[in-house]
Amino acid sequence: MTGNRFLASLAALYGAGVGARLALFRAGIFRVRRAARPVISVGNLAAGGAGKTPFVRWLAGELLARGERPAILSRGYGRRSRGLVVVSDGAGTLAPPYLSGDEPAVLARALPRVPVVAAARRLRAAERALAIAPDVTLFLLDDGFSHVALSRDVDVVLLDATAPDACGALLPAGRLREPLKSLARADFIVVTKAEQTDPGPAVALAARYAPGVPVFHAVTEVTCVFDGHGEPLRPRDVAQRVAVAVSGLARPEAFAATLAALGIRPAAFLAFRDHVRYGGAEIGRIERAVEETGAGTIVTTEKDAVKLESICAVPLVTVAIRMRVVEPDFVGALIAHLSRRPS
Numbered sequence: 001m002t003g004n005r006f007l008a009s010l011a012a013l014y015g016a017g018v019g020a021r022l023a024l025f026r027a028g029i030f031r032v033r034r035a036a037r038p039v040i041s042v043g044n045l046a047a048g049g050a051g052k053t054p055f056v057r058w059l060a061g062e063l064l065a066r067g068e069r070p071a072i073l074s075r076g077y078g079r080r081s082r083g084l085v086v087v088s089d090g091a092g093t094l095a096p097p098y099l100s101g102d103e104p105a106v107l108a109r110a111l112p113r114v115p116v117v118a119a120a121r122r123l124r125a126a127e128r129a130l131a132i133a134p135d136v137t138l139f140l141l142d143d144g145f146s147h148v149a150l151s152r153d154v155d156v157v158l159l160d161a162t163a164p165d166a167c168g169a170l171l172p173a174g175r176l177r178e179p180l181k182s183l184a185r186a187d188f189i190v191v192t193k194a195e196q197t198d199p200g201p202a203v204a205l206a207a208r209y210a211p212g213v214p215v216f217h218a219v220t221e222v223t224c225v226f227d228g229h230g231e232p233l234r235p236r237d238v239a240q241r242v243a244v245a246v247s248g249l250a251r252p253e254a255f256a257a258t259l260a261a262l263g264i265r266p267a268a269f270l271a272f273r274d275h276v277r278y279g280g281a282e283i284g285r286i287e288r289a290v291e292e293t294g295a296g297t298i299v300t301t302e303k304d305a306v307k308l309e310s311i312c313a314v315p316l317v318t319v320a321i322r323m324r325v326v327e328p329d330f331v332g333a334l335i336a337h338l339s340r341r342p343s
Contacts, residue, residue: 043145048250076118078275
């Protein structure tokens with residue numbers, strides 16, 4: 001059997017498993033549980049890269065500005081802990097990144113007023129969030145589209161404009177965790193990275209598989225470049241340094257493009273796997289790159305900086321980004337949809 005046929009066979013088995021699991025929930029054999037507050041799920045069909053965590057960060061901020069009290073529920077991919085971890089109680093961060101996972105750690109730092117709880121069983125996370133913050137008015141489920149065990153009131157599905165069909169095949173032949181027809185479950189579709197390319201193919205994909213579902217557009221912007229003390233830096237000053245770029249992302253090319261747009265051309269670019277746990281081997285690669293290039297700076301992402309700052313001897317420069325929906329009526333439409341929640 002050739003490599004391509006083998007991958008296709010594995011993808012078929014994976015797809016059959018996903019389909020069977022969803023069917024069991026639809027048939028009521030597996031129970032769908034409802035949280036005590038409304039749930040907004042943010043997810044996508046592909047394995048990483050669409051910008052779910054930056055989107056959740058933006059949406060949480062918008063909801064706070066409208067008087068809501070959100071709590072974020074995350075699985076906490078890449079963490080070294082098991083069970084449930086309270087990452088933030090809404091008054092401060094309580095868990096280090098290696099226990100919470102990199103994305104919950106970033107969210108907790110960026111949103112100090114928002115409780116963040118990591119657990120594979122998101123209903124347990126919701127119950128704990130309410131226990132520590134009884135005034136929570138709704139839950140944001142980060143990367144929740146396929147977590148159908150928890151009922152949701154709004155399903156927001158992100159489509160990456162730069163790769164809307166995620167190679168068009170299920171894992172491991174492609175990057176899809178569910179078939180494209182699953183888009184029909186969405187209540188809202190947001191085409192992300194609309195500033196990088198023509199969003200037309202993503203919009204057409206949404207119209208094909210989810211006719212009638214509202215489609216919005218989101219852009220990603222650099223908000224700040226800062227040093228290890230949190231002091232802002234000018235990108236042109238960073239560009240004059242000899243630097244090694246480090247990223248542990250699903251789509252490292254996106255970070256490379258961000259650096260290029262800032263005029264930062266690193267002497268070396270190290271791309272690690274998504275949610276990488278930086279250990280001896282990874283730090284060794286970084287140190288060798290620093291030594292070989294004579295770099296005095298490591299430039300990285302927020303997601304990586306929370307893990308590297310305590311174990312890396314070379315000064316860090318972090319590039320902070322934000323995502324936002326272009327259409328001004330998105331959050332209002334989402335809140336209106338929430339009002340239809342069954343009592």
